[in-house]
Amino acid sequence: MDKEKLIQELQAKAVRLRRETLLIMKEMGSGWLGGSFSSADFIAALFFYRMKHDPRNACWSERDRLIISKGHSCEVIYAALAESGYIPREELKTYSHLGSRLQTHVDCRTPGIDCSGGSLGLGLSFAVGSAMGAYILPEKKNLSSSPRKQKARFRVYCVLGDGECNEGQVWEAAANAFHYKLDNLTAIVDSNKFQSTGAVRMKMDMISLAEKFKAFGWETREMDGNNMKEVVDTLDWVLTVEGKPQAVVAHTIKGKGFPSLENTNCHFVKITDDLLKKGLEAFVG
Amino acid sequence: MYSAHNRALIELARKNKKIVSCYADFPPGEVAEVFQNEFPDRIIDVGIAEGHLITSAAGLADAGLIPFTHCHALFALGRGYNQIRQNVAYDNRNVKIVLCNSGVIWGGIGPSHLAIEDLAALRAIPNLVILSPSDAVSTEKATFAAADYVGPVILRLPSVGATYPTLYKNDLEFKIGKAICLRDGKDITLMATGILVKDALEVSEALEKKGIRARVLDIHTIKPLDEKAILAAAKETGAIVTVEDANILGGLGGAIAELTSERYPVPIRRVGVKDQFGESGTSEEIKECYGLTPAMIKKAVHHARKAKRGRR
Numbered sequence: 001m002d003k004e005k006l007i008q009e010l011q012a013k014a015v016r017l018r019r020e021t022l023l024i025m026k027e028m029g030s031g032w033l034g035g036s037f038s039s040a041d042f043i044a045a046l047f048f049y050r051m052k053h054d055p056r057n058a059c060w061s062e063r064d065r066l067i068i069s070k071g072h073s074c075e076v077i078y079a080a081l082a083e084s085g086y087i088p089r090e091e092l093k094t095y096s097h098l099g100s101r102l103q104t105h106v107d108c109r110t111p112g113i114d115c116s117g118g119s120l121g122l123g124l125s126f127a128v129g130s131a132m133g134a135y136i137l138p139e140k141k142n143l144s145s146s147p148r149k150q151k152a153r154f155r156v157y158c159v160l161g162d163g164e165c166n167e168g169q170v171w172e173a174a175a176n177a178f179h180y181k182l183d184n185l186t187a188i189v190d191s192n193k194f195q196s197t198g199a200v201r202m203k204m205d206m207i208s209l210a211e212k213f214k215a216f217g218w219e220t221r222e223m224d225g226n227n228m229k230e231v232v233d234t235l236d237w238v239l240t241v242e243g244k245p246q247a248v249v250a251h252t253i254k255g256k257g258f259p260s261l262e263n264t265n266c267h268f269v270k271i272t273d274d275l276l277k278k279g280l281e282a283f284v285g
Numbered sequence: 286m287y288s289a290h291n292r293a294l295i296e297l298a299r300k301n302k303k304i305v306s307c308y309a310d311f312p313p314g315e316v317a318e319v320f321q322n323e324f325p326d327r328i329i330d331v332g333i334a335e336g337h338l339i340t341s342a343a344g345l346a347d348a349g350l351i352p353f354t355h356c357h358a359l360f361a362l363g364r365g366y367n368q369i370r371q372n373v374a375y376d377n378r379n380v381k382i383v384l385c386n387s388g389v390i391w392g393g394i395g396p397s398h399l400a401i402e403d404l405a406a407l408r409a410i411p412n413l414v415i416l417s418p419s420d421a422v423s424t425e426k427a428t429f430a431a432a433d434y435v436g437p438v439i440l441r442l443p444s445v446g447a448t449y450p451t452l453y454k455n456d457l458e459f460k461i462g463k464a465i466c467l468r469d470g471k472d473i474t475l476m477a478t479g480i481l482v483k484d485a486l487e488v489s490e491a492l493e494k495k496g497i498r499a500r501v502l503d504i505h506t507i508k509p510l511d512e513k514a515i516l517a518a519a520k521e522t523g524a525i526v527t528v529e530d531a532n533i534l535g536g537l538g539g540a541i542a543e544l545t546s547e548r549y550p551v552p553i554r555r556v557g558v559k560d561q562f563g564e565s566g567t568s569e570e571i572k573e574c575y576g577l578t579p580a581m582i583k584k585a586v587h588h589a590r591k592a593k594r595g596r597r
Contacts, residue, residue, distance in 0.1 A: 061349055108377075115344075115372070115376065116371065116375055116376050119367050119371045122336075122367070122368060122371060122372055125336070125341045125344065125368075126341065126343055126344040126347070126372060127344060128337070128341050128344060129340065129342060129343060129344020129345040129346075129348070129352075130344035130345070130348050131344070132329065132344070132345060132348070133344065133347065133348020133350050134348055136305065136326045136345075136348070136350065137326050138302035138324060138326070138327065139302065139323070139324055140325075140326065143326045143329075144325070169334075169336045169337055169340070172331075172336065172337035173337055175332070175334075176331050176332065176334065176337060176341065179332075
């Protein structure tokens with residue numbers, strides 16, 4: 001497909017995801033608006049462009065995995081799952097209701113979710129295990145041989161929060177991914193600069209996450225995570241890297257798309273009628 | 286017992302291509318050479334990173350494999366509790382977590398490594414099966430049973446460097462959730478788990494000479510508990526002594542007290558660690574220090590029987 005057309009289509013998908021996300025959050029009366037909106041663009045690109053998956057066969061063993069390590073901001077994921085056809089759109093109305101498959105953090109009970117989230121710092125380790133599994137040959141040396149005889153059965157994408165990278169286990173996983181040369185693993189850090197109770201740099205200044213991943217041996221790129229062309233280019237680049245895991249630090253804007261909320265700590269917000277009205281006017285699609 | 290587990294793991298790996306053995310800088314024993322030669326991709330060491338060990342095993346299970354993780358019991362538990370709960374138990378992953386060097390009786394190491402709370406902490410997590418075999422034969426069978434069972438299993442093993450007497454013959458039938466009656470009796474029941482089953486058995490034999498017939502149950506599955514066998518023993522023998530090498534708070538003693546107090550209360554005495562941390566010392570000194578000896582089991586039997594007589 002023509003790249004410009006692809007980008008336009010993905011942009012339209014991202015608008016639609018933001019609109020649906022708002023409607024989902026309305027069901028609970030509040031939601032993870034900031035992180036859902038900051039990540040909506042690369043989530044759209046992963047679901048509708050990059051990932052090899054089959055929504056009609058959610059448990060397909062060879063599917064690319066998407067691990068939402070940050071756990072919250074699940075509404076945009078549910079919107080993407082419905083848009084792809086994993087779950088009926090009607091089901092979005094059950095978000096956060098008792099007994100629903102759509103819990104307030106991503107949950108394995110939902111078709112298309114590979115790892116339950118909510119407890120931060122774990123997802124990258126899960127992604128490492130999964131990526132190793134994609135290279136394991138039952139009776140031969142492949143995972144730890146260089147060059148490898150056989151390609152990975154699938155790729156693994158892991159979305160982390162920038163605040164989440166405070167957690168120590170992220171770096172255990174980062175070291176292990178390099179050790180096993182997991183080039184089928186891509187970590188995308190949604191660097192929206194805010195965590196639960198304040199600005200990331202004020203809570204714990206991690207200096208540069210890109211430099212950190214680089215120091216751990218990862219091929220690393222930074223991108224404007226709300227610029228679809230950069231997102232697509234970067235997701236094309238990850239496929240070209242051999243022998244190393246890739247880290248993408250996506251510089252994003254918390255609450256992207258809502259001028260009044262952008263770059264504020266709109267981590268978990270009440271969905272008022274006014275907010276909903278403004279949002280639905282802004283996100284037409 | 287670690288050797289028996291390793292032998293079983295090798296046999297399993299030869300039959301089942303999905304078996305993977307994972308370590309956090311923990312000695313793989315007999316597994317190392319065989320796996321390196323026959324299936325080098327199926328042995329993984331993640332370094333000293335127990336939390337990552339547990340979560341990455343869940344990822345391996347997601348990729349269709351059956352991982353067995355190995356590290357010190359206390360660090361699987363202490364560094365991996367959230368990971369066991371979230372990535373293994375909650376997501377119901379087919380991961381087998383082997384707790385090596387569990388319990389308080391591990392000579393020459395000290396309190397930082399002695400897992401007194403493993404049973405209490407893990408019992409409270411839904412979805413987990415918890416196995417605690419008592420000798421080499423039951424360890425081998427427990428390893429096979431863990432692999433056959435689809436879902437998360439905790440396999441609790443004692444000091445990996447020590448050898449323990451064998452209690453069972455090779456034809457032992459080991460079934461998850463079914464306690465083994467090692468000796469029958471009507472006067473009291475000794476319910477033991479792990480390496481102290483042997484001591485319970487010895488006490489039962491000694492008591493017989495005094496005319497006291499003590500039933501011995503090997504509670505090799507801490508979860509799900511064999512409620513039927515435990516309640517039957519409560520009804521038929523009227524008194525219970527529990528024996529374990531872990532904290533009695535929430536451990537085997539706790540589990541049996543919870544069950545019987547609700548369903549069929551009888552006098553119960555618990556032999557185990559009395560809410561204390563471990564100590565350095567030889568295994569024998571530790572047993573003595575924490576009251577995990579046949580003499581203390583006998584004393585507990587005496588008190589439980591006295592209480593039983595007092596109820597009549």
